[in-house]
Amino acid sequence: xxxxxxxxxxxxxxTTDSLQLLQSxxxxxxxxxxxxxxxxxxxxxxxxxxxxxxxxxFVSIVGPSGCGKSTMFNIISGLLxxxxxxxxxxxxxxxxxxxxxxxxxxxxxxxxxxxxxNVCLGLEVQGxxxxxxxxxxxxxxxxxxxxxxxxxxPNTLSGGMRQxxxxxxxxxxxxxxxxxxxxxxxxxxQTRLVLEEEIVSILKDAHKTVVLITHDIGEAISMxxxxxxxxxxxxxxxxxxxxxxxxxxxxxxxxxxxxxxxTFFDSIWNDLDIQISGGAS
Amino acid sequence: xxxxxxxxHVIRAGSVKENNExxxxxxxxxxxxxxxxxxxxxxxxxxxxxNLGWINAFLMGSPAGIxxxxxxxxxxxxxxxxxxATVSATVMGFLLGSILGSLAGLLLWFSRTxxxxxxxxxxxxxxxxxxxxxxxxxxxxxxxxxxxxMLAFVATFVVALLTAYQGTHQIDRNLINLMRxxxxxxxxxxxxxxxxxxxxxxxxxxxxxxxFALIAEIGGEFISSDRGLGRLIFVAGNLFNLNAVWVGxxxxxxxxxxxxxxxxxxxxxxLPWEQGQK
Numbered sequence: 298x299x300x301x302x303x304x305x306x307x308x309x310x311x312t313t314d315s316l317q318l319l320q321s322x323x324x325x326x327x328x329x330x331x332x333x334x335x336x337x338x339x340x341x342x343x344x345x346x347x348x349x350x351x352x353x354x355f356v357s358i359v360g361p362s363g364c365g366k367s368t369m370f371n372i373i374s375g376l377l378x379x380x381x382x383x384x385x386x387x388x389x390x391x392x393x394x395x396x397x398x399x400x401x402x403x404x405x406x407x408x409x410x411x412x413x414x415n416v417c418l419g420l421e422v423q424g425x426x427x428x429x430x431x432x433x434x435x436x437x438x439x440x441x442x443x444x445x446x447x448x449x450x451p452n453t454l455s456g457g458m459r460q461x462x463x464x465x466x467x468x469x470x471x472x473x474x475x476x477x478x479x480x481x482x483x484x485x486x487q488t489r490l491v492l493e494e495e496i497v498s499i500l501k502d503a504h505k506t507v508v509l510i511t512h513d514i515g516e517a518i519s520m521x522x523x524x525x526x527x528x529x530x531x532x533x534x535x536x537x538x539x540x541x542x543x544x545x546x547x548x549x550x551x552x553x554x555x556x557x558x559x560t561f562f563d564s565i566w567n568d569l570d571i572q573i574s575g576g577a578s
Numbered sequence: 579x580x581x582x583x584x585x586x587h588v589i590r591a592g593s594v595k596e597n598n599e600x601x602x603x604x605x606x607x608x609x610x611x612x613x614x615x616x617x618x619x620x621x622x623x624x625x626x627x628x629n630l631g632w633i634n635a636f637l638m639g640s641p642a643g644i645x646x647x648x649x650x651x652x653x654x655x656x657x658x659x660x661x662x663a664t665v666s667a668t669v670m671g672f673l674l675g676s677i678l679g680s681l682a683g684l685l686l687w688f689s690r691t692x693x694x695x696x697x698x699x700x701x702x703x704x705x706x707x708x709x710x711x712x713x714x715x716x717x718x719x720x721x722x723x724x725x726x727x728m729l730a731f732v733a734t735f736v737v738a739l740l741t742a743y744q745g746t747h748q749i750d751r752n753l754i755n756l757m758r759x760x761x762x763x764x765x766x767x768x769x770x771x772x773x774x775x776x777x778x779x780x781x782x783x784x785x786x787x788x789x790f791a792l793i794a795e796i797g798g799e800f801i802s803s804d805r806g807l808g809r810l811i812f813v814a815g816n817l818f819n820l821n822a823v824w825v826g827x828x829x830x831x832x833x834x835x836x837x838x839x840x841x842x843x844x845x846x847x848x849l850p851w852e853q854g855q856k
Contacts, residue, residue, distance in 0.1 A: 376755060397759065405756050408851045409774040418770070422762045450851040470760065 321387075322506040323373070323474050324349045328382035330368055342368045344531035345382075350474075350506060355497070355544075357509040357517035360527030361569050366510050369532070370478045373508060374399055387473055398472035402479045404463040406451040412462055413438065413447040419470035437465050441499065457488040464496060468503055475500065477509040481516065493520055494549045501544075514569075518542065518561045519549040526568045535568050639820035644828075647821040656810070657829065663805035664795060665833055667723050671730020672791035672837075679735040680780045683742025687772050688764070693743060704740055708733040708790070709797040721802035726795050733794035734787040738780070745779030746772055778852065781845040788837045792830065807833070 330343040342365040350356050360366055371377040372384065374397050386396065398419075406415045413434050414421075420430035438444045441461060451459055460480060467475060480496070481489040497520050500507050511517055517524045517540075524538045540561060542552035552558060621641045627633035628640040635643060651657035686693040712729055719725035749772060757767045799808025807826045814822035846853065 374759060376759075399756075399759060401752065403752065405750070405752055407753065407771070407774070409777070409849075410851075418757075419760045421770075422757070422760045422766055452851065 320351050321349050322352055322354075323387075323508070324383075324385050325373070326383045326385075328372060328379045328384055330365070330372060330377070331380045341531035343372075343379075344528075344533040346532065346534055348525055348534060348537075350508060353501075353504050353506055355500070355507045355509070355520060355522045357511060357521040357524045358527060359511060359514060359517045359524055359565060359569070360532060361529055361571055362512055364527050364530055365532045366512070366527075367478070370399075370476065370510055373397070373474075374476055396473045397476055398467035398470055398474070399476040399478065400460070400463050400467055400480045402482050404451070404456075404459040406459055406462060406466075408451055411448050411450055412443065412454070415451065415462060416466050416469055418466055423470070433469065437469055441465055455488075456484050457492050460484070460492060461495065464499065468499070468505070473506065475505050475507045477507060477511075479511050479513075480509075482511075482513070489516075490550060490553075496520075497543055497549055514562055514565050515553065515558075518558055518565070519552040524561070524565065526565055529570075538565065635820075636818065637820065639824045643821035644824045647819070648825045648828075651810075651822070651825055657825065660805055660807045660810045660826075661829055661833065663723065664799070664807040664830075665837075667726035667806070668730050668791045668795045668833075669837070671727040671795070672734055672787055674727070675731040675734030675791070676738045676784050676787045678731075679738025680742040680783065682735075683739040683744075684746060684768075684773060684776060684780075686739075686743045687746040687768065700736060700740055703736045708736075708794050712794070712798050712801050716798065716802045721804060723805075726798045726803070726806070729794040729798040730791040733790040737787055737790060738783045741783035741786075742776055742780050745776035748779070749775045778849060781841075781849065784841050784845070785838065788834065788841060792834060792837075796830070 325346050325348045328343060328346045329341075331339045331341050333339045346369065348356070348358075358366065358369065368377065372379050406412075407418070410418070413431065416434045416437060417430045420433065425433075435444065435447065438447055443458065443462060443465070446454060446458070446462075451462070454462070463480075477496075481492055484492065493516060509517065509520060520543055522539070522541045522544055524540050526535045526538070527533070528535045538561060542555055542557060542561075543549045546552055546555060624633065624638075625641045628635045628638075628642075633640075648657070686696075708729070711732055715728050715732070716725045719728050753771050753775070754767055757771055762770065795806070796808035796811075799806040800812045803809045807830050811823050811826035811830075814820075814826065
């Protein structure tokens with residue numbers, strides 16, 4: 298218990314501290330990415346992304362398929378360097394993904410680790426002693442209703458539960474920014490709706506700043522404060538919508554049944570300019 | 579998902595497991611009955627065939643003759659002596675080759691350049707029937723137990739190395755990226771991802787290597803040896819004592835099965851997360 302109090306104390310300290318210093322958690326300024334193919338030609342994947350994400354904001358990035366979403370993900374998470382432009386995380390250059398936690402379509406739980414050892418992974422890498430990290434992890438698991446599964450292996454859990462474990466593994470390292478890359482696309486529709494709701498509330502409780510990369514317009518509208526719509530490749534930001542339905546109504550499901558939901562959906566759909574290519578062009 | 583829902587899930591999972599266990603128990607029993615019956619039928623037919631003169635006992639041996647020969651070899655202590663010699667040399671060479679080979683294969687993960695350079699040599703060595711090295715190894719290390727250990731070592735090392743190294747290549751890059759995003763060093767990536775992810779591959783190399791180690795061991799004993807089941811079979815074969823050959827062969831089968839079961843049990847312990855999968 299002691300550990301958890303200390304844990305939330307550092308969290309609180311960090312939050313107030315950063316609120317005083319900067320509002321912006323991550324800024325992308327004219328970020329551009331060009332890949333050069335083996336033939337010497339260069340392919341522009343990202344033309345220009347300028348986006349400023351504030352403390353505790355939930356921002357979704359929606360784009361047509363093949364618009365370079367995974368490149369964006371890799372740049373934000375620090376796995377790829379942009380070809381031009383700058384990306385700053387809390388005013389600093391993000392050095393190799395430090396302080397960014399992410400969650401992917403696949404939960405990436407280590408099958409050879411029990412749930413609690415999966416959750417502890419980040420703390421273990423940080424060199425925190427076992428007794429202490431178990432204490433912290435137990436606290437997190439209990440808070441999100443997974444305490445009974447601590448000693449089990451991931452293959453005994455359902456897809457939705459595994460994703461929750463993956464989120465806790467991310468939260469436990471207290472990252473400044475959480476990056477979600479289509480985290481629900483492998484789940485069935487009902488589980489997805491439940492998990493959207495749960496994840497938004499977990500992330501809000503934890504005062505996290507979140508970037509969600511998705512192709513699911515509904516998911517973006519129901520979860521986000523803002524939705525950035527991307528163009529086809531080479532990608533740039535086409536339009537940014539201030540949505541905020543889930544924050545205002547306190548629920549993603551309510552957001553989906555709100556009258557404004559359909560309006561947002563229609564205009565984002567039109568922005569994406571998706572064509573079912575049946576024949577030519 | 580509510581707690582009640584989770585609870586029913588757990589209960590259901592539990593009862594399904596129980597059912598499966600019962601089912602597995604029943605099928606195992608009937609399977610074993612059929613196996614025993616089949617084996618008994620072959621033995622009886624064989625003995626009847628010999629008694630009626632349809633089967634040449636001199637060329638084929640006979641169940642009664644095999645039993646008599648086995649009893650003689652047990653009483654004289656030779657069977658135990660030969661089995662101990664074969665098993666100890668096989669196990670030593672097998673463990674040495676499999677463990678060192680797996681370690682070498684794992685460590686190659688650190689240096690792709692080294693791996694690339696030695697790759698053709700490893701492939702060539704892997705394709706070579708290791709028993710071809712037996713005359714040389716016996717010249718270098720003598721006809722005693724040590725040369726057999728070395729033979730089993732050579733036969734298992736390359737298989738373990740190649741399998742472990744291939745295993746390190748099958749690892750999901752996302753797992754490694756995840757570790758890096760958490761700030762893990764290369765050594766931590768190795769110990770927390772590469773080694774455990776490769777363990778199932780290593781275990782399967784161990785399973786294969788039981789067979790390879792026994793082939794090398796018996797082959798080596800055929801060529802030159804003073805003790806062992808291979809020598810027992812070879813000598814008895816030259817004397818046309820087919821019953822004694824059978825005793826050696828049956829003993830080798832028992833040895834192979836016991837070693838396989840031991841490796842499987844160890845694997846179960848080492849791969850707890852693979853239990854409960856279908």
